[in-house]
Amino acid sequence: MEAAQRILAERYLGKDAVPALGTQAFFWRRIFVPVYQRLPWALRHGMIRRMPGSHRQRWRGFDAEPRHPGI
Numbered sequence: 001m002e003a004a005q006r007i008l009a010e011r012y013l014g015k016d017a018v019p020a021l022g023t024q025a026f027f028w029r030r031i032f033v034p035v036y037q038r039l040p041w042a043l044r045h046g047m048i049r050r051m052p053g054s055h056r057q058r059w060r061g062f063d064a065e066p067r068h069p070g071i
Contacts, residue, residue, distance in 0.1 A: 009017035
């Protein structure tokens with residue numbers, strides 16, 4: 001993701017992306033990501049399913065009422 005951000009910054013902004021500094025960036029880059037990548041898929045999948053967020057929303061069926069009937 002950081003490589004993609006760097007490429008887009010160079011392409012559209014004409015400059016290098018500013019790297020995030022500090023302990024939080026160090027934790028995510030050097031500790032969390034390598035550990036997370038080494039976890040078995042079943043454990044990662046279980047973690048993702050337990051996290052709150054938009055990925056938990058279900059698709060509505062075709063027979064469901066429209067959300068905005070006047071539009």
